[in-house]
Amino acid sequence: MSINQIVELLKNHGLKITPQRVEILRFLQNNRIHPTAQQIYEHVLSKVGSVSFTTVYNTLHTLEEMGQIKKISINDTTTIYDIDTSDHGHFVCTICGNVYDITYKVMVNVPGKTQRTELIVYGICSQCNDYLQHKI
Ligand SMILES: [Zn+2]
Numbered sequence: 001m002s003i004n005q006i007v008e009l010l011k012n013h014g015l016k017i018t019p020q021r022v023e024i025l026r027f028l029q030n031n032r033i034h035p036t037a038q039q040i041y042e043h044v045l046s047k048v049g050s051v052s053f054t055t056v057y058n059t060l061h062t063l064e065e066m067g068q069i070k071k072i073s074i075n076d077t078t079t080i081y082d083i084d085t086s087d088h089g090h091f092v093c094t095i096c097g098n099v100y101d102i103t104y105k106v107m108v109n110v111p112g113k114t115q116r117t118e119l120i121v122y123g124i125c126s127q128c129n130d131y132l133q134h135k136i
């Protein structure tokens with residue numbers, strides 16, 4: 001979905017379209033780094049000059065409720081946001097903290113209907129692995 005389409009959706013949900021909100025969407029769309037709310041907040045602040053963390057958080061919450069973004073807890077303290085809502089898993093590097101998209105195929109038998117599947121694989125990314133190898 002394009003930014004314009006999401007902006008239309010936000011309008012339909014009764015949200016005022018502010019430069020801050022558009023900047024949140026633009027950041028998510030253009031930077032597929034799976035940012036935290038804090039990273040998004042810092043970016044919007046640097047672009048627009050004034051924004052409250054609450055505004056960023058509430059906008060993310062609304063987008064999530066609308067199904068336009070996914071919110072994923074990668075550990076007890078870190079929650080990331082993904083504008084790619086298609087079926088995919090994540091690989092989290094436990095050293096640098098980078099989050100990578102991964103594809104997977106899995107068959108599960110559930111006693112009912114699946115509503116949400118979240119696959120998170122933890123490990124060491126190749127960049128950190130190379131670094132560690134050269135250090136030793
Ligand atoms: Zn890494």
Ligand SMILES: [Zn+2]
Pocket residue numbers: 034082084088089090100101
């Ligand atoms: Zn992702």
